[in-house]
Amino acid sequence: MLNIGVILALLGAVLAALCAGIGSSIGVGMAGEAAAGVVTEDPAQFSKVLLLQLLPGTQGIYGLLIGFVTLTQIGIMGGSSDISVIKGMLYLVACLPMAFVGYKSAIRQAQASVASIGLVAKRPDQFGKAMIFPAMVETYAILALLISILAIFGIGGLAI
Amino acid sequence: MAENQYLYAVARIRSRELRLLTSPFMEQLAAAPDEAACMRLLREKGWDGGAPEDSDGMLAEEQKKTWGLMQELVKDMSVFDVFLYVNDYHNLKAAIKECKSKNPFTNIYLGQGTVPVEDIQKAIRENDLSILPESMREPAEEGMKALLHTGDGQLCDMIIDRAALEAVRKAGESSGNEFLKLYGELTVAAADIKIAVRASRTGKNRTFLETALVECGTLNLKALTEAALESEEAVAAYLEKTDYSDGALELRKSPSAFERWCDNLLIRRIRPQLHNPFGIGPLAAYILARDSEIKSVRIILAGKRNGLPAEAIRERVRETYV
Numbered sequence: 261m262l263n264i265g266v267i268l269a270l271l272g273a274v275l276a277a278l279c280a281g282i283g284s285s286i287g288v289g290m291a292g293e294a295a296a297g298v299v300t301e302d303p304a305q306f307s308k309v310l311l312l313q314l315l316p317g318t319q320g321i322y323g324l325l326i327g328f329v330t331l332t333q334i335g336i337m338g339g340s341s342d343i344s345v346i347k348g349m350l351y352l353v354a355c356l357p358m359a360f361v362g363y364k365s366a367i368r369q370a371q372a373s374v375a376s377i378g379l380v381a382k383r384p385d386q387f388g389k390a391m392i393f394p395a396m397v398e399t400y401a402i403l404a405l406l407i408s409i410l411a412i413f414g415i416g417g418l419a420i
Numbered sequence: 421m422a423e424n425q426y427l428y429a430v431a432r433i434r435s436r437e438l439r440l441l442t443s444p445f446m447e448q449l450a451a452a453p454d455e456a457a458c459m460r461l462l463r464e465k466g467w468d469g470g471a472p473e474d475s476d477g478m479l480a481e482e483q484k485k486t487w488g489l490m491q492e493l494v495k496d497m498s499v500f501d502v503f504l505y506v507n508d509y510h511n512l513k514a515a516i517k518e519c520k521s522k523n524p525f526t527n528i529y530l531g532q533g534t535v536p537v538e539d540i541q542k543a544i545r546e547n548d549l550s551i552l553p554e555s556m557r558e559p560a561e562e563g564m565k566a567l568l569h570t571g572d573g574q575l576c577d578m579i580i581d582r583a584a585l586e587a588v589r590k591a592g593e594s595s596g597n598e599f600l601k602l603y604g605e606l607t608v609a610a611a612d613i614k615i616a617v618r619a620s621r622t623g624k625n626r627t628f629l630e631t632a633l634v635e636c637g638t639l640n641l642k643a644l645t646e647a648a649l650e651s652e653e654a655v656a657a658y659l660e661k662t663d664y665s666d667g668a669l670e671l672r673k674s675p676s677a678f679e680r681w682c683d684n685l686l687i688r689r690i691r692p693q694l695h696n697p698f699g700i701g702p703l704a705a706y707i708l709a710r711d712s713e714i715k716s717v718r719i720i721l722a723g724k725r726n727g728l729p730a731e732a733i734r735e736r737v738r739e740t741y742v
Contacts, residue, residue: 290424290427293424293427293428293431294428294430294431294697295431296428296431297427297428297429297430297431297432297433297434297435298431298432298434298435300432300435301432301435301436302435371697371698374427374431374697374698375697377431377697378430378431378434378697381431381434381435381438382435382438
């Protein structure tokens, strides 16, 4: 029998992993191009620019985490997958913060990383400060992760 | 996003900017005892092209290095056409004059251009202007007529210089990039002001000014023409009412002070690109910064060669980008 609830919940899990993953791949790619430019001229900066390149990659991991937690909650990874349409809809909505914020923040963080890579190219001694600027964007990805996780676990306990 | 096209290139340029000559280094050069000492300092900085005592060769090599780097970084070099049109039109003037003199000229052609020098020479020699880009055909024909029929070299120069400025302005406007647009506007405005000053000094008439001056957004050509016909002081007074009011003071000092101010204005306007991590702007600014430092080094070396005092050289050295 067609279980609309599971389909909706699965859609939420897929969106979280998909959007955040796309955002991160764009972001890591952008920062990687800039990092390669700096390393072409000054190979000694490799470790510093590598860290800056990796920063926009975290959103993809958060998206994966949300997707994984949702799959376990709705029984796709094992257990009962008999959930109502309302509950399925709630799971979908719970995944959206991570999907949207993950996508947008990864790209914005990449732009900050690219700028910071330029900073490191010119003033390698300012690496610590250069890390902080893109790291600030991470705050909002973490907040989205938090709200999605709280919502997903909260929905599990609802008797609807 | 278009701005993401140049991420690698801009990051490399950021590293390269560390190798640009700084104001203290220019000061060191100006204070050096002679040309040989300047050459030694430059070689230590990595300016290693040309024969040991050949300063022109070294400067030409530095210019080649800049364009070589850009060719490595940018697939479609047409984005930099706005900087190269001046060289094309210079080569066009040279080819027309070479054709008239019947003797081959050496070392007057500029290598960096959008049209190969051989094509320009062939087009003029064989009177086959179809080889040239469409925008160059009309000024080439008019310039040839002016020189070959009337023998008026100045008229030929004026026609082609005007076409060059128009090409620069149009290329800047059509680039869709704010920075290149600004470059086009500043180049044309600075040229117009210089033409007005020279015309005023040499007593040129209205027809000359109307032919030579090129339309631009920041100057009112009618007012500039009237001022040039009146006096040099009137040109300075007109400038005070424009975006170039600071230049009026320099214009009153001397023509070379004004030329220096024009170059410095461009450097000041491009300096924000030092903090721009995206787009073509930082690359274009780097090209202009390199041109400017090569110009300053040429001034210093020429000054040293001719025994000018350090103070006189310092007055002519341009501001540095970094």
